[in-house]
Amino acid sequence: MSSKQTDSIGIVSPQIQHFDEPLPLRSGRSISQYDIVYETYGTLNKERSNALLICHALSGHHHAAGFHEGDSKPGWWNECIGPGKAIDTNIYYVVSLNNLGGCHGSTGPTSINPETGNTYGPDFPIMAVRDWVKSQYRLMQTLNIPYWAAVVGGSLGGMQVIRWSIDYPDLVKKAVVIASAPKLTAQNIGFNEVARQAISTDPEFHEGRYAQKGTYPKQGLMLARMLGHITYLSDDSMREKFGRELKTGKLSFDFDANFQVESYLRYQGEQFSSRFDANSYMLMTKALDYFDPTVDHDGDLVKCLSLATAKFLVVSFSTDWRFPPSRSEEIVQGLLGARKNVSYLEIEAPQGHDAFLFPIEDYVNLLTAFLQPEKKENSLELRGNSHA
Amino acid sequence: MSSKQTDSIGIVSPQIQHFDEPLPLRSGRSISQYDIVYETYGTLNKERSNALLICHALSGHHHAAGFHEGDSKPGWWNECIGPGKAIDTNIYYVVSLNNLGGCHGSTGPTSINPETGNTYGPDFPIMAVRDWVKSQYRLMQTLNIPYWAAVVGGSLGGMQVIRWSIDYPDLVKKAVVIASAPKLTAQNIGFNEVARQAISTDPEFHEGRYAQKGTYPKQGLMLARMLGHITYLSDDSMREKFGRELKTGKLSFDFDANFQVESYLRYQGEQFSSRFDANSYMLMTKALDYFDPTVDHDGDLVKCLSLATAKFLVVSFSTDWRFPPSRSEEIVQGLLGARKNVSYLEIEAPQGHDAFLFPIEDYVNLLTAFLQPEKKENSLELRGNSHA
Structure with a gap:
């Protein structure tokens, strides 16, 4: 490095x-x-x-x-x-x-x-x-x-x-x-489509006119990135990076992030959604699909x-x-x-x-x-x- | 059959x-x-x-x-x-x-x-x-x-x-x-976490109390199922089933479903979200993660x-x-x-x-x-x- x-x-x-x-x-x-x-x-x-x-x-x-x-x-x-x-x-x-x-x-x-x-x-x-x-x-x-x-x-x-x-x-x-x-394969397109649906069904998306509405489809973009992130890593690298490590050492039996991998993905999604534009993400994935x-x-x-x-x-x-x-x-x-x-x-x-x-x-x-x-x-x- | x-x-x-x-x-x-x-x-x-x-x-x-x-x-x-x-x-x-x-x-x-x-x-x-x-x-x-x-x-x-x-x-x-x-591997847990986040960040989820609110996190459940569905199929079977077939025979340069695989996934998500309970989906995925x-x-x-x-x-x-x-x-x-x-x-x-x-x-x-x-x-x- x-x-x-x-x-x-x-x-x-x-x-x-x-x-x-x-x-x-x-x-x-x-x-x-x-x-x-x-x-x-x-x-x-x-x-x-x-x-x-x-x-x-x-x-x-x-x-x-x-x-x-x-x-x-x-x-x-x-x-x-x-x-x-x-x-x-x-x-x-x-x-x-x-x-x-x-x-x-x-x-x-x-x-x-x-x-x-x-x-x-x-x-x-x-x-x-x-x-x-x-x-x-x-x-x-x-x-x-x-x-x-x-x-x-x-x-x-x-x-x-x-x-x-x-x-x-x-x-x-x-x-x-x-x-x-x-x-792209149908599987690749499928993943992109889930990402786009995550963004476009976010009620703050307003068909892409969120800027005029003063909103931002942050959750949708966060989901899109979490999903994308999984596909960028190998199963092996995720295993090495996180294994099944628990954040607090024990199962919490609730829907908070229990495993390290969950909080990592949430963090990545959060970071990305703060710095990327949702309409850009939509059209970039379309360029991939269409190529x-x-x-x-x-x-x-x-x-x-x-x-x-x-x-x-x-x-x-x-x-x-x-x-x-x-x-x-x-x-x-x-x-x-x-x-x-x-x-x-x-x-x-x-x-x-x-x-x-x-x-x-x-x-x-x-x-x-x-x-x-x-x-x-x-x-x-x-x-x-x-x-x- | x-x-x-x-x-x-x-x-x-x-x-x-x-x-x-x-x-x-x-x-x-x-x-x-x-x-x-x-x-x-x-x-x-x-x-x-x-x-x-x-x-x-x-x-x-x-x-x-x-x-x-x-x-x-x-x-x-x-x-x-x-x-x-x-x-x-x-x-x-x-x-x-x-x-x-x-x-x-x-x-x-x-x-x-x-x-x-x-x-x-x-x-x-x-x-x-x-x-x-x-x-x-x-x-x-x-x-x-x-x-x-x-x-x-x-x-x-x-x-x-x-x-x-x-x-x-x-x-x-x-x-x-x-x-x-x-x-489960970290990757498996990661996919489940994206599904849960899709559901729980749907504004109609209301921390699971959608029944009392008279709402339903349909979009979140739809996304969860679309994603799940991709992971149930093989790359090969998706290729055989859909290839890169276009719905209308040509690229539309918009965000409608252009490829067959997109409309298939939307349909599957739509169907599933009409018949499954979001809280059930959340807890079933947790049982998987915890096993x-x-x-x-x-x-x-x-x-x-x-x-x-x-x-x-x-x-x-x-x-x-x-x-x-x-x-x-x-x-x-x-x-x-x-x-x-x-x-x-x-x-x-x-x-x-x-x-x-x-x-x-x-x-x-x-x-x-x-x-x-x-x-x-x-x-x-x-x-x-x-x-x-």
Whole structure:
């Protein structure tokens, strides 16, 4: 673990880029103007050839590494981004943004809708992964970045990486898809639907117009997060973390939190519901459900991935049951079928889906090797062959 | 599938037994008087040696087989109970009851508390599995049944079977523990806690006193059931059942149910919340969380199971991830360690945890063989040996 400020990139500040050109969306709607908040770590080299894009997951944001002035907690992926770390800021100029529809500074449901003068709330359009990628492309242009040396993302972030690789194949040299899936299963969608129902049936939700009503669907968002949290952890990691430990040493025969795991989940839900916007959560989960890059390619993953030209690294984690290794292997099979350059590793890790955030040795070494600018990583490389 | 009325036991009627002797409970509390509703199928033989007890799971009840007058839907385990079925009513006198704390006729939160004249509501004591077993023992006495030829249960029902086998070892000849676990994991408890929070944070819950307030926490119960339902099905069975089929053939870019799985879960939640009591659901999940038969035996499953004298059949299902085969194997290892007579089979079945309700051929054959009154089932028997 290396979240100490000393080996971090230190103090970072977010920047905001305003866009005036309307962004047409997958849904047929568009956003007339918008802001994107982002951070950069490291230095863009003279050749402008070392830019690396981080795509965030469901509840992520632009603050991926370093510390905001006065904060004691670093960015969400500080373990893996920094000088000498897996995503090495001595080598790369890292760009990390908050996606549209989020609630951390980029235009989203809590922003003012210029057409009404009120917050967008539930009127903010549902975003598709390709819409985010398009907005990231525009940010890239304003930063005068000619191409990405690498695009990197875990979970929903990995889906953005896939979309980048087929929508802008010439602009992505390396693509790192971590703990992701080519599309959600019915079970995944089911969990998201329970989360959305928890939020939307909270009487304080008011069909998403809680801001105007002066309310907030805190309980619903809390439930959604508690549920999500269970799916991010492995059964094993929960066993190790909590076992069946009792809070007070004995059963209370009431409905207070008796077991440690209960109070942990309540705390996590409570924390999250204080800092995340319910409409954002609703639309982020929809983007997950809707993601299917094969939709314009007769449902054929090989056909769709044929468009890509990047070198791929696909990573999965042994105890991840939200997006288990078999889902990553579907992506790998698609890439191999399309005769693309792909390295794949399933990392042994007890942390479940959340493993992608941890500096696990094999994982760090793998990322480091793949992201080496010059060295070849032949030892990990598979091209058009079947894999173990 | 054999739910046709023709090979069912036909019309059945529930009976009610009243008990006046107070029932002391694990929690230290007691119930002063209570009713138990039950059904019987088949005929008690002259020797009174063919009685078989069915223990129900979380949302089950006494109506396990046959049809109530006028109903088109049979009991919940009609596929497996009836003449010539796995639990053969030509052989056995089957007794099936609704557990205390439930909401189908036995005394529970919706019953009148004689001390107050109001419904118990949240004042109904939290039941432990051993309390249910004790109440089942009393019912057995009133029915003048000297011992059970077999006690059978799936999931939470299997936990009652384990408790029967150690609390009344002389009264259980055969014990059938299906899709169960020796105790819940932190993940299991986590899911139950989210369900309880969904119910208890519903503003219509009023700390369980919704009956007095004239409200009902329907949304909370609906959410609890949607979540539960996902955990009863396997990822595979959901994929087969729904895939990513869209209700209307295209994405709607709104928060209506787009995918079939979403409307299915909403429907299931809706149905369940119309027929189940929220306080009952709360206490049934607590009984699950609290179950740990080793608690009086230094946490040692072998030591605790040493008390049993029954012949055991333990059954698990390959795609059950709520109580996966590994959990059944813990029970088997405990029994083997205690040198008990145990047969174990993991049944290949796509249905997940719910598989235990289906008449899957291998499963039916296994139950039939194990429940044969005379024949030996040596082929399946393991005694004190390690197993595959």
